[in-house]
Amino acid sequence: MKVLKEVLIPAVKAFKILEEKAKQKELNYIQKNTYDILKKFVKIDEKKAEELKVELSKIEKLREKHIILLIDFLPQDKDELKTVLYKDYNMFKEEEKNQILEILKK
Template identity: 35%
Template sequence: MTEVKIIKQKPVALIEVKEHLDSLLKEKKELNFRENKVSAYLHGFELLNLKETNQLKQELNEIEISRLKETHIIKIIDLLPTDLESLKLILSGENLTLKQEDLNKIIETVKKYA
């Protein structure tokens, strides 16, 4: 069996995946089974547009919370938590502890877009 080697990992926002699938659909006229499943899943979400996603990502990076990595930022953008409880729930699966003031900064930034 062929061994798969991961060369690079990069977190990708759901809107980027959705737009990529939409462009594939225009090119190929038809998506395969897996692409159709992912597309159907993504169309069930209310997502920011690509411009808003990039602006929010930039604003979250500008907060300069050293422990907040790109993976965390993408999760926050995809789920858009508007209260502390939701944000804590999203980050609970990560090995990440943030100060209350940092959590509040994140929530205030996200609320501008939600």
């Protein structure tokens, strides 16, 4: 199999893709394990993830990789936000951090 393009997607979207694929045919070992893990940890539906993506995209400093991580982990406080954003945490102003957390709490 040849990889044509890599695209970052939230975990909920990966879960939905695997769920649809499972309806068509049996998942292979890796797909099945991934599906089982995502089933346990996906916290929101695809519609909510898309809404969050649109809202978070309005914050200029947030890159796509940040947005995907924020949607997947849904940090609820600044300590969790710092963990998700890791080395990029300090590039955000305090008001931007608060704005991110407010969006994620909706």
